Amino acid sequence: MWKRVDSSQSGREKMSHSQLMLKKSTLQILPCTVSQLLSASHVGSDNFVISDCELFQVSVVGVVRGFAPFVTFMEFSVDDMTAPPVKVKQWVNSEDCAMMSVASPGSYVKVTGSLRNFNGQRSLLAMNIRCIKDLNEITSHMLEVIQAHMKLPVKEFDVNMNSLVSQSGRFVQSLSTIQDQVIHVIRTFPDQTVGISFDDLRTEMNHLAVADVRSSLAFLLNEGHVFTTIDDYHYKTSV
Known part of the structure; x- marks a missing residue:
């Protein structure tokens, strides 16, 4: 189960530095x-952040759709049916390659690692x-996803655990994942006086098509989640 690390916890048992780092890493998955x-x-x-919480180590469970061994790393395509498959890369030695060859297309895997951005494409850099073998682990993982994300700050989630937007203490219309991402970038932009310009917004979201950013922004403006400031090309959030 994922939870925050409480460094001030009383009665904490003494452990070596390496043990402490391992414990911290485990708790932050x-x-x-x-x-x-x-x-x-x-x-x-x-x-990367989800619901204003920065991601460190994450875990996903899905079926292998593609598998390609290279000299120094292995690349997988993992699909959990909530979105297009995600690329997974793991650095390995020759012994690891022989061991991981069993992860063939069609088999289910659990991947633990960190989210990375390679040339504008998101992928997982796998730690493990x-x-x-037991398909009950798939159900168990989804229950862990629900439990963990219910503990994230002040948000609710849809069936795929994408966040819903809060307005005046009530959770209203479910936004798409891109709309939710646009509203987060606008809300967290450093210049809170005039807000973010469209050019800066497009730069921050360069992994998405400009047309998708424009349409999401238009929807947010029309619904009142976002408003313009000094001109028609600077934006702030109303939620």
Whole structure:
């Protein structure tokens, strides 16, 4: 189960530095769907957030749709049916390649790693890839996703665990993943005086088609979630 690390916890048992780092890493693994990873807000070179919570290590469960071994790494395509498959890369040595060859297309795997942005395409840099023998683990993972994301700050989620938008304490219309991402980028832009310009918004969301950003922005403006400031090309959020 994912939860925040409480460094001030009393009665904490003494442990070595390496043990502490391992414990911290384990506690910060957030169960996710592929849909959430592909729609997470991109706030830096390799920094992503979901519901205003920064992602560190994440885990996904899905079926292998593609598998390609290379000299120094292996590349997978993992599909959990919530979005298009996500690319997964794992650096390996020759012994690892022989061991991981069992993760053939059609098999279910659990991937633990970190979300990365390679040449504008999101992928998972895997820390561990494990084949799933008991299909009950798929159901268990989805329950963990629901439980973990219900604990994230002040948001509710749809059937694929994508966030709903809160307005005046009530959760209203469910936004699409792109609309939710647009509203997050606008809300967190550093210049809160005049808001974000369309050019800056397009730069922050360069992994998406400009047409998708425009249509999402138009919807948010029409619904009152976003408003213009000094001209028709600077925006702030109303929620």
